[in-house]
Amino acid sequence: MKVHFLGTRGSIPTAPSSTVIREKVVATLLAARGKDLRSETQIREFVKKQLPFQSGHTYGGNTPCLNIETGSEDYLIMDGGSGIRALGKEIVESGVSGKTFHIFFSHLHYDHVQGIPFFAPAYIPGNKVVFHGGHDTIEQALKDQMKTPFFPIPFETFAADISFETHIPGDVISICDVTITLHEQNHPGVSYGYRVDQGDRSFVYSTDAEHTSPAHGKEYPFIDFIKGTDLLIFDAPYTHSQSIGNREHWGHSSNIMGVELAARGEVGTLAIFHHDPASSDKDMDDFLSHTKKFLDRSKLAVREARPGIPGAPSPRAHPSEVLVAYDGLIFEV
Ligand SMILES: [Zn+2]
Ligand SMILES: [Zn+2]
Numbered sequence: 001m002k003v004h005f006l007g008t009r010g011s012i013p014t015a016p017s018s019t020v021i022r023e024k025v026v027a028t029l030l031a032a033r034g035k036d037l038r039s040e041t042q043i044r045e046f047v048k049k050q051l052p053f054q055s056g057h058t059y060g061g062n063t064p065c066l067n068i069e070t071g072s073e074d075y076l077i078m079d080g081g082s083g084i085r086a087l088g089k090e091i092v093e094s095g096v097s098g099k100t101f102h103i104f105f106s107h108l109h110y111d112h113v114q115g116i117p118f119f120a121p122a123y124i125p126g127n128k129v130v131f132h133g134g135h136d137t138i139e140q141a142l143k144d145q146m147k148t149p150f151f152p153i154p155f156e157t158f159a160a161d162i163s164f165e166t167h168i169p170g171d172v173i174s175i176c177d178v179t180i181t182l183h184e185q186n187h188p189g190v191s192y193g194y195r196v197d198q199g200d201r202s203f204v205y206s207t208d209a210e211h212t213s214p215a216h217g218k219e220y221p222f223i224d225f226i227k228g229t230d231l232l233i234f235d236a237p238y239t240h241s242q243s244i245g246n247r248e249h250w251g252h253s254s255n256i257m258g259v260e261l262a263a264r265g266e267v268g269t270l271a272i273f274h275h276d277p278a279s280s281d282k283d284m285d286d287f288l289s290h291t292k293k294f295l296d297r298s299k300l301a302v303r304e305a306r307p308g309i310p311g312a313p314s315p316r317a318h319p320s321e322v323l324v325a326y327d328g329l330i331f332e333v
Helices: 018-032 040-049 084-093 138-144 221-226 240-244 255-264 281-305
Strands: 002-007 065-069 075-078 100-105 128-133 161-166 173-175 178-185 191-198 201-206 231-235 269-273 321-324 330-332
Touching: 002 084, 065 084, 075 084, 128 138, 138 161, 178 221, 191 221, 201 221, 221 255, 231 255, 240 255, 255 269, 255 281, 255 321, 269 281, 281 321
Parallel strands: 075 100, 100 128, 128 161, 201 231, 231 269, 269 321
Antiparallel strands: 002 065, 002 330, 065 075, 173 178, 178 191, 191 201
């Protein structure tokens, strides 16, 4: 499977300001001083290989959306945040039609549904769009957000064949050559995480979930849900102190909680997701190094606690990697 991250920002879309772009240009020119950059090839190589992420890229500002390539003809999409607009545009421009799009919602907060009115394939006859989720209010919510005075055209303008499917935890959904299960999560109004399995490969998409003190307990159902997956996409806009301070009960978790749960669930890679709209690219880079340091320290602590068996496999050998997801990232599971 290939997971395409189209939107990774939480709460509200955030565009980079002119000042931010200017600072990236300045940082790039400073880094280029003294380098032999006469040809375009040399310049492109330098930008590709030598610039730090925060100068040559951006984490992006679109709200949550993933497109998962499964090898199936049908499309598998998670959430309809603003990131879904570019996906729809690309599909329509490539001339693809007569397709089925399965769109799963974690929940119906605005940042997870606001891209749906801009999803171009839904306006094309012959396409089929199936909206899935654990909430039985999906149809109403999607129609409401396109009502006057919030939107100029009603939901009924969609010309594709539209349908809705509600699922409950315990259901095993077989579509797009994968199996999907869902897990209820702690979030205002409840959210659902999705586990996607294909053969021996798997990942979990778990956004907008607050893991509180029961998460540290021995029996915590989320651990079974994520057990042994290759990739855990985890809602972590906060530091540990924010998550237990003034942002407690806001429905989100910390990077530290992500590392702990991913370790206990023996997850391959932890992907930090649903970034705070106030975080700059520099903040995100710092957040990543802070998370990596914590991960390294916790691995070291386990090795020291078990000196007789160096390198012995232990739950704390996980996650093997941590990354901060960004708009445009493609992760092969
Ligand atoms: Zn959200
Ligand atoms: Zn939410």
